[in-house]
Amino acid sequence: MPSESTVKVSGFDPSTALMVRVREGDAEAFEELVALWQDRLITLFLHHTGDHSTAEDLTQDVFMRVYRARATYTPSAKFTTWIHTIANNVASDLRQRAYRRKERGMPVNGSASSSGIGLDQIAVAASGLLPARLAGRTELQAVVQQAMLTLNDRQRMAVLLAKFEQCSYEEIAAAMGISVPAVKSLLFRARDQLREALTAYMDGGTS
């Protein structure tokens, strides 16, 4: 897999430089772009949907959209923001599909929004781990994953872009098509909700 440092940069960041080559019909550049971004997107969608195969499908969907829209890409737009916007749109489409299926009374699969996990359940799960306090990373991981699924889709996307993609407020706002204050609001509420979900574990861990 090519690292970002091995990619030729001609005044742009590596991903942008690759995308410019993709726009010009360079298939090899597209392959490099996929290799560069695949793991990042799968991670993003895995924690967004809670399902690995759905995450892989959504990642492929993102690359399909990137390829189809290659002609419209302008290097003035930072590739990172562009692909985050596409990822957010793909996640939104998934949410809308799930909503429509729910309205029609069909089973919803793969989406975290349908997990129906409540804070009380998280608290029980977390407190169940407390006595041991030896809960390893796997248990902590499970608790945090469950806590993430209590957030709504937009809060979760904002948190994931911040944590895994190191996006600033402005970058999250651009990717999600909302204002910076709205991003702050999303993160503020997400923090409160995650804190509430993880209280038992965090208190137990620090006591």
Next chain:
Amino acid sequence: MTRSSGDHDLNVSAADGGDDPASALGDVWLALDALPRSAAPPSATASTIEIVALSARRHALSPSTRSWLAAVGLVVGAFLGGAAIGRLTAPGVDPGVLEQIDLLRERLERLDRQPRLPPRPFNEWERPPRRGPQPPREIQPPPR
């Protein structure tokens, strides 16, 4: 893009949110480190490229092919539309016209039944009287 009303209800100042998302999330930020980073299987890149190529082949018709198909579609559509309109708007058969057709057919049949003249050589045809300057008429004296 739709926005949930709840996202905007709260007035969040910069101080509330912190300077960056990490400080906004506070102590929760560190807890999120527990979330694993996923790695795609080795075959994933090839699989993605294959799917994208397949999709591109399926969806991407070249502009020239697309315009050619559009032109053919337009012609066929116009033809079918014209035929349909013609069928709807064409007047019914006029009985008067049919009567005349019968009359014409009857006359033609009668002509066919008449004996034909034997063919004559061209030079035996009578010459029609020439039209030219007429000889002066004799002036007759008035009756007495």
